[in-house]
Amino acid sequence: MSGNPAMSAPVxxxxxxxxxxxxxxxxxxxxxxxxxxxxxxxxxxxxFITPQNPYDLAQVDILDARLPPGTKASEGFTLVLGSDGTGxxxxxxxxxxxxxxxxxxxxxxxxxxxVGASIGLVAAYVGGWVxxxxxxxxxxxxxxxxxxxxxxxxxxxxKGVDKIILALVIVQWAYYARTVRASALVERRKEYVDAAxxxxxxxxxxxxxxxxxxxxxxxxVVGTVQTAHAIALEATLSFLGVGLPQTEPSLGxxxxxxxxxxxxxxxxxxxxxxxxxxxxxxxxNLVGDRLRDVLNPRLKR
Amino acid sequence: MTAFILRRLLQSLIVLLAMIVIVFxxxxxxxxxxxxxxxxxxxxxxxxxxxRQLGLDRPIWEQFAVFLGNALHGDLGISFVHGQPAMKxxxxxxxxxxxxxxxxxxxxxxxxxxxxxxxxxxxxxASSRAIMAASILGFSLPTFWVGLMLIMVFAVILxxxxxxxxxxTIAVLGIETSLLSLKGLSHALLPAINLALLKVSLVxxxxxxxxxxxLPLDFIKFARAKGLSExxxxxxxxxxxILIPVVTVIGLEFGSLVAFSVVTExxxxxxxxxxxxxxxxxxxxRPVIVAYVMLIVVLFVVINLIVDLLYCLLDPRVRLQxxxx
Numbered sequence: 211m212s213g214n215p216a217m218s219a220p221v222x223x224x225x226x227x228x229x230x231x232x233x234x235x236x237x238x239x240x241x242x243x244x245x246x247x248x249x250x251x252x253x254x255x256x257x258f259i260t261p262q263n264p265y266d267l268a269q270v271d272i273l274d275a276r277l278p279p280g281t282k283a284s285e286g287f288t289l290v291l292g293s294d295g296t297g298x299x300x301x302x303x304x305x306x307x308x309x310x311x312x313x314x315x316x317x318x319x320x321x322x323x324x325v326g327a328s329i330g331l332v333a334a335y336v337g338g339w340v341x342x343x344x345x346x347x348x349x350x351x352x353x354x355x356x357x358x359x360x361x362x363x364x365x366x367x368x369k370g371v372d373k374i375i376l377a378l379v380i381v382q383w384a385y386y387a388r389t390v391r392a393s394a395l396v397e398r399r400k401e402y403v404d405a406a407x408x409x410x411x412x413x414x415x416x417x418x419x420x421x422x423x424x425x426x427x428x429x430x431v432v433g434t435v436q437t438a439h440a441i442a443l444e445a446t447l448s449f450l451g452v453g454l455p456q457t458e459p460s461l462g463x464x465x466x467x468x469x470x471x472x473x474x475x476x477x478x479x480x481x482x483x484x485x486x487x488x489x490x491x492x493x494x495n496l497v498g499d500r501l502r503d504v505l506n507p508r509l510k511r
Numbered sequence: 512m513t514a515f516i517l518r519r520l521l522q523s524l525i526v527l528l529a530m531i532v533i534v535f536x537x538x539x540x541x542x543x544x545x546x547x548x549x550x551x552x553x554x555x556x557x558x559x560x561x562x563r564q565l566g567l568d569r570p571i572w573e574q575f576a577v578f579l580g581n582a583l584h585g586d587l588g589i590s591f592v593h594g595q596p597a598m599k600x601x602x603x604x605x606x607x608x609x610x611x612x613x614x615x616x617x618x619x620x621x622x623x624x625x626x627x628x629x630x631x632x633x634x635x636x637a638s639s640r641a642i643m644a645a646s647i648l649g650f651s652l653p654t655f656w657v658g659l660m661l662i663m664v665f666a667v668i669l670x671x672x673x674x675x676x677x678x679x680t681i682a683v684l685g686i687e688t689s690l691l692s693l694k695g696l697s698h699a700l701l702p703a704i705n706l707a708l709l710k711v712s713l714v715x716x717x718x719x720x721x722x723x724x725x726l727p728l729d730f731i732k733f734a735r736a737k738g739l740s741e742x743x744x745x746x747x748x749x750x751x752x753i754l755i756p757v758v759t760v761i762g763l764e765f766g767s768l769v770a771f772s773v774v775t776e777x778x779x780x781x782x783x784x785x786x787x788x789x790x791x792x793x794x795x796x797r798p799v800i801v802a803y804v805m806l807i808v809v810l811f812v813v814i815n816l817i818v819d820l821l822y823c824l825l826d827p828r829v830r831l832q833x834x835x836x
Contacts, residue, residue, distance in 0.1 A: 350526060353815050355770035358807060365792040365800055366537025442653045449655045450777055452792055465656060469778075477663050484656040495651045 232504045239500030246493040249486070253308040260302035265459075292478040294467060300478065303464055304486050310460040311490065314371065315441035318378035322440075323433050325379060326386025331417050331425075333387065334394035345391070348384040356381050360443055364452045371458050374447065378440050389432045393425040427505040434498035438491045445487055461487045519819065523812040527805065531582075534804050535575055538797045565591060578801075587805070588798035592791070597802035601784050608776070608783035612768040614703040616761060619710035624757070626711075627718025632745065634723070642715060649712030654771060658705040658778040665701060672697050702779040706772060710764055717760060721753035766814045770807065 234240055252259065291300040333341040351359065363377040397403065398421060406416045447453030448462030449469075456463060461483045468479025562568040566577060578588060587598045630639040665672045725731065726749070734744045773785035780786070784803065791799040 346522070354808075354811055355767045357773065358770040361773060361788070361792065362534060362800070362804055366534060438651070442651075445653055446655050446774060450774065450789055452789070465659065469659060472659060472663055473667060477667070480656075480659050481663070484653075484659065487653060487656065488651075491653065492648065492651045495647070499647070 229504060233500060236500050236503075239497055242493040242496035242500075245489055246497060249308060249490055249493070250312065252305055253312050256302075256305035256309055260299070260305050262299050262302050264298040264303040264306055265457075291482045292476075294464070294479045300464075300482055303459065304461070304483050307459050307461045307464050307483060308486055308490070310454065310458055311441055311444065311462070311487070314375060314378070314444050314454070314460065315437050318375045318382065318440045318444075319433060319437035321375070322379045322382035322436065323386050323429065326383035327390045327422070327425075327429060329383065330387035330390030331394050331422060334391045334398060335413070335417055335421070341391075344387065348388050351381075351384040352388070356439070356443060357446060360447060361450075361452065364447060369452070369455055371454060374444060374453055377447075378443060381443065382436050382440060385432055385436055386429065389428050390422075390425050393428050394421050397421045397424045431498060431502045431505055434494060434501055438494035438498065441487070441494075442491050461490075516816070516820075519816055523808075523816075526812070527808050530804055530808050531579075531801060532575075534801050535578065535797070536571065538795060538800055565589075582805075587802040590791075590796055590799050592794050592796045592799075597798040598806075600787060600799060601802055601806060604782060604784040604787050607781060608769060608772050608785060611699065611702055611706060611772055611775070611781060611783060612765060614699055615706035615710065615768055616765065618703055618707040619714050619761065620758075622707070623711045623714025624718055627715040628722060628745065628750070630715065631719040631722025631726070634719075643719070646712040646715045649708055649715075652708065654705065654708065655774050655778055657708055658702070658775060661701050661705055662778070672701050702775050702781050705778070706768060706775045709771070710761065710768065713764065714757060714761060717757045718753055721756060722749065725749055725752045763814055763818050766811050769810065 233243075257263065291304065294300055294303060329344060333344040360377050360381050363380055364373065367373040367377055403416065403420060406420050411420075444453055444460060445462030445465070448460050449466045451466065454460050454463055459467075464483035465480045465487070468476075468481075468483070471479050559568065566574055569577075581588065585598075587596070589595065590597050590600055593600055626642050630642045633639050731744060731748060734748050739748075769785075772781075772783055773788060775781065776783045776785040777789050784806075787799065788803045790796075791803070
């Protein structure tokens with residue numbers, strides 16, 4: 211596709227091709243993308259590539275508890291990363307935990323994006339006191355640290371996966387709303403919006419089919435970074451014991467469980483889930499960083 | 512300006528009230544605290560008696576009215592768990608948190624400024640790029656996991672510093688004076704480093720950006736033309752001009768340090784108000800949660816008011832740059 215760029219006709223596809231080419235220029239970003247893709251892949255395939263289902267009590271032997279990495283389990287397979295306090299194979303537990311962490315992060319990110327983007331669009335389009343009120347709430351929320359807001363929300367909402375997702379959405383929607391409003395304010399003054407208005411298209415059609423697609427670039431960047439934030443935040447809450455319950459062991463829960471063994475030198479129970487968490491967050495952030503450079507027209511040469 | 516401040520104060524008051532309402536009723540929905548407070552083998556009469564003492568037998572609306580009335584007199588209620596005034600509990604633990612936050616702030620400047628200066632003055636060197644890459648990592652690393660790793664390396668493997676652990680070690684800490692004694696400092700060092708981590712990255716980036724901005728200016732060229740030594744140019748002329756924005760921004764980050772201390776305090780068993788909040792959330796100790804939220808909202812309202820006033824006073828470019836980032 212990039213074999214002869216001078217010859218390629220100016221069709222719509224070239225935009226995406228240029229995006230792809232620029233994305234691939236940065237080796238670090240490509241590496242990060244590969245790491246992230248690999249993490250998603252192993253998380254999805256977890257049941258097929260792990261020696262045991264760590265949450266099927268019949269498969270877990272308590273006699274295997276707290277074994278260091280490399281020991282043989284009583285079932286015969288090798289505990290590559292050791293085992294945790296209840297005798298679960300840590301490698302299996304991490305992959306299952308990664309599933310939960312990723313899905314909670316992605317789900318809360320998507321819901322927050324839909325909610326936040328819609329509110330931001332409406333604010334920019336309607337204007338007046340509606341916009342003023344919405345933006346006041348956004349400013350207010352962004353002025354308070356996310357960890358604290360999330361903690362208090364959890365105190366108010368209670369425990370459970372749905373509650374955590376709700377708390378993450380409430381913490382995050384404001385970022386999307388502010389981003390979309392900023393770009394929508396610029397877009398709505400452009401001629402194509404006037405043209406759409408003259409064609410007597412419905413307001414929702416103008417908003418969602420005309421203005422929104424042109425606000426997507428910054429939205430994608432914010433979405434990437436915010437998803438990484440959501441995963442980190444969920445892990446933090448779970449670590450503090452107010453996040454996901456033990457029945458939904460995300461990486462944060464695994465790290466929290468290993469904490470008590472760390473002081474006696476059994477580092478692996480917290481260390482390896484932490485590495486998985488770290489790889490996830492850093493790889494998403496690096497991809498987001500590159501996306502910001504590629505999608506920002508102000509930085510284009 | 513006065514009108515601006517008055518309007519902001521009024522808005523802040525509304526925010527405060529809204530937060531109190533949300534937290535007060537929200538915590539009530541999560542669970543009736545009475546069942547978490549009494550032991551299950553008490554008789555119905557005894558439970559009712561405890562509820563009456565705590566005012567929990569009345570309808571939630573009435574409880575809220577009583578709370579608001581008392582709050583106006585400076586009484587934020589008595590902790591269900593500790594049996595002491597909620598505000599007293601928080602204020603008792605406040606010095607520990609503030610001490611940690613201040614220590615972290617100083618560390619962030621002491622570590623971040625030299626690294627940022629170096630990266631700004633020699634941007635082309637590999638070591639500068641490494642510093643900048645590390646600062647990105649500093650933003651991405653989950654604070655709590657870094658705290659665990661600090662404990663693992665410095666307390667468990669090397670045994671250099673106390674992990675402040677759990678249980679009896681807490682009593683060893685001289686909270687009020689812990690920054691003045693060597694033993695106290697050794698206890699505070701790991702949590703402070705942990706808390707400072709995010710801010711170190713911020714200081715590095717701010718300082719580097721400042722250096723890149725100030726270096727090409729005329730007064731630096733003039734100082735060079737005067738034949739001043741490079742050290743003097745950097746340490747006096749350059750540093751003085753970068754320090755103002757860096758110190759301002761870092762000062763304003765103080766609030767987020769206090770908020771983040773919830774995580775750090777729980778890892779290092781640091782007996783501050785963040786740990787108190789976490790314990791209170793787990794035990795549904797409503798008066799303490801509400802009092803903490805009120806205190807934090809007031810803290811942030813004050814900090815944000817200072818930000819806004821400073822933005823009005825400083826040149827308008829600060830605002831534009833802030834929005835562009």
